[in-house]
Amino acid sequence: MKQHNLGTVVGFEFLRVVTKRRFWVAALAIPVVLAAVFSLVFISSSSTDNASQAQKRAQFTFTYSDGSGLVTAAVAAQFGGMKATDGDKAVADVKSGTVDAYFAYPADPATQPVQVYGVDRGIFENGKYDAVARQILVTGAQQKIGSPELTTMAQGDVKVTALTYKDGQVSGGLDTVIPPLLFLVVFYLSIVMLGNQMLNSTLEEKENRVTEMILTTMNPTTLIVGKVISLFLVGLVQMLTFAVPVVVGYVFFRSNLNLPDVDLSHLVLEPQPMVVGFLLLVGGFVLFTGTLVAIGAMVPTVKEAGTYFAPLMIMIFVPFYVVSVIVSDPHAVIVQVFTYFPYTASVTAMLRNGFGTLTLAESGIVILELFGLGFVALRLAVYLFRYGSIEYSKKLSLSSVLGRRRRV
Structure with missing residues (x-):
């Protein structure tokens, strides 16, 4: 006589699958890969943070020339720079290694590029020249505006709260x-x-x-x-x-994993x-x-x-x-x-x-x-x-x- 015990079938089929080694190998493969990726991201993030901190601590010498009027001596001094008297000599100093970098700011930075000359410190280290040259110009522009509120808006850092309606009611x-x-x-x-x-x-x-x-x-x-x-x-x-x-x-390592x-x-x-x-x-x-x-x-x-x-x-x-x-x-x-x-x-x-x-x-x-x-x-x-x-x-x-x- 045929049986109709549904619970027996469900229990047998479920246990037959979950008790097999290959099921857990396949089921745990993705979590293990994710854990490995998270670990690598965590280690990489820590190394990047350490390198970033070291780069911030590492001072380099540079000179600059400014045709825009945005970079003042006070702004350059914040980053440890000195004004160059002769652009050609400043480039020659970089080539000889006397100074680490030279920044030439054009008259119109909005349409003309900033010329950066630096001593080659490797692909990753060389990025600090561009970053500092850009930050000096941004700082000078902010001081030129003279208003924190206008500076914030000029950077696009403006909060917007939007409400939309559907059938006369606020929609989510x-x-x-x-x-x-x-x-x-x-x-x-x-x-x-x-x-x-x-x-x-x-x-x-x-x-x-x-x-x-x-x-x-x-x-x-x-x-x-x-x-x-x-x-x-x-x-x-x-x-x-x-x-x-x-x-x-996400709960325990969100900040470390970015x-x-x-x-x-x-x-x-x-x-x-x-x-x-x-x-x-x-x-x-x-x-x-x-x-x-x-x-x-x-x-x-x-x-x-x-x-x-x-x-x-x-x-x-x-x-x-x-x-x-x-x-x-x-x-x-x-x-x-x-x-x-x-x-x-x-x-x-x-x-x-x-x-x-x-x-x-x-x-x-x-x-x-x-x-x-x-x-x-x-x-x-x-x-x-x-x-x-x-x-x-x-x-x-x-x-x-x-x-x-x-x-x-």
Whole structure:
């Protein structure tokens, strides 16, 4: 008598994957690489800071000539420079090594370059000449303006607070776009990280020649659903494994790694886009999982399955080739096609949902389409697995399976 213990299937499939060494090697590969990159960035940042401090402490001698009137003796003295009486002699002094550098400021620095002559100290050390010459000119210009407020505005350091309105209410702008788009990130991670697992979930039993034995004791629907749930749980484990080093690096080593300070308190969680984004994520996951499981049940080997896997992966990245059109002209024909074509619908709809161009009616249609076709794909996977369990040497014919089902 066939059993219907879904929990047994989920537990077995989940433990079978997570107890394998190769799973953890693959799952930990990205975190280990990230940790190595973070360590290198940390070491490099420390070395750069030390070199910068040493460069600041290291004084070098220079002379200057000024045709702009912006560089005064007081400004040059702040950086340890002296005015040159003869430009040609100043260049000759640099060539002979008597002084380290000579800066020749033109009459109009806005249109003419500052000529810098220096003793070669190496590619990285030579940059200090340009930096000091530029800072002297900036300092002189600031003093010429004579007003800290005007200086700040002249540098473009002006704070702007913007308010935009939608339907008479203040909209959150970019702060409302980011949260729904996080579902798109999760979707990509889940498909990329679990794609092979989805494809091989039914192939493994066929290649091991144990499918007949399984089907004598287990309902195929229970088996397929259990595999899908276990895939979801495995995906959660992989995502947590991937996220931990990122979170640790940001929380404890953000300043050392030069990571931007992200203020999440400004993000706006609007109910409709968040609910729609979640449903699109789940619907897309169900559709792709059902399709990949069905392919695995139909073909006899992993090699043959790969010919179907690649086009499906391409489908989820195709919308990004027209992302500018999706954002700027959501009613374009190509955008509408991508919105309703099943294997590009989830990504395109999530993009439009994040940017606020997906209407509630369109959301409903796409969500129903994804869940409906996902259910069909899962049912098809069950039929293919049941009737293709003994096809070990050739690909199962979809038309013959469906014809056999109708005759039964």
